[in-house]
Amino acid sequence: MRGAAFFFVGVAALELAACDASSNRTHTDYPDEQSEAFNVYARNCSECHAPPLPSAHPAEEWPNVIARMQQHLVHRSMAPIAVADILVLREYLETHAAGK
Numbered sequence: 001m002r003g004a005a006f007f008f009v010g011v012a013a014l015e016l017a018a019c020d021a022s023s024n025r026t027h028t029d030y031p032d033e034q035s036e037a038f039n040v041y042a043r044n045c046s047e048c049h050a051p052p053l054p055s056a057h058p059a060e061e062w063p064n065v066i067a068r069m070q071q072h073l074v075h076r077s078m079a080p081i082a083v084a085d086i087l088v089l090r091e092y093l094e095t096h097a098a099g100k
């Protein structure tokens, strides 16, 4: 159990570092910026950090990332992402994912 916790912290630190590298940008062109799906994405994924580009992950990885973000919300006692919104932002991320 302890080992697992340390492993998780290590992975989180690595990923934070990866996230930092891209957070210096002033403006980023997200795909479909005019769409309702983008609004849902921007609303749900900009509370803690700048929303990453959908190309940050291949489509098959996005559901796990979203699930982890949901845990971050719960840990901080913030309102979880609504199920209807999860479906919309999952579709948005997977449509524009890396390798598409």
Ligand code: HEC
Binding pocket: 012, 015, 016, 019, 044, 045, 046, 047, 048, 049, 052, 056, 065, 066, 068, 069, 072, 073, 076, 078, 081, 089
């Ligand atoms: C409650 C705060 C919070 C919200 C809301 C949030 N994130 Fe995060 N996000 C974090 C934290 C903390 C990290 C660093 C630790 C980690 O990777 O889990 C992170 C890291 C990331 C990373 C970099 C790590 C990786 O796996 O590539 C991505 C991508 C990401 N978030 C995507 C999203 C998306 C997509 C949403 C909307 C569904 C979202 N985040 C909403 C807190 C949040």
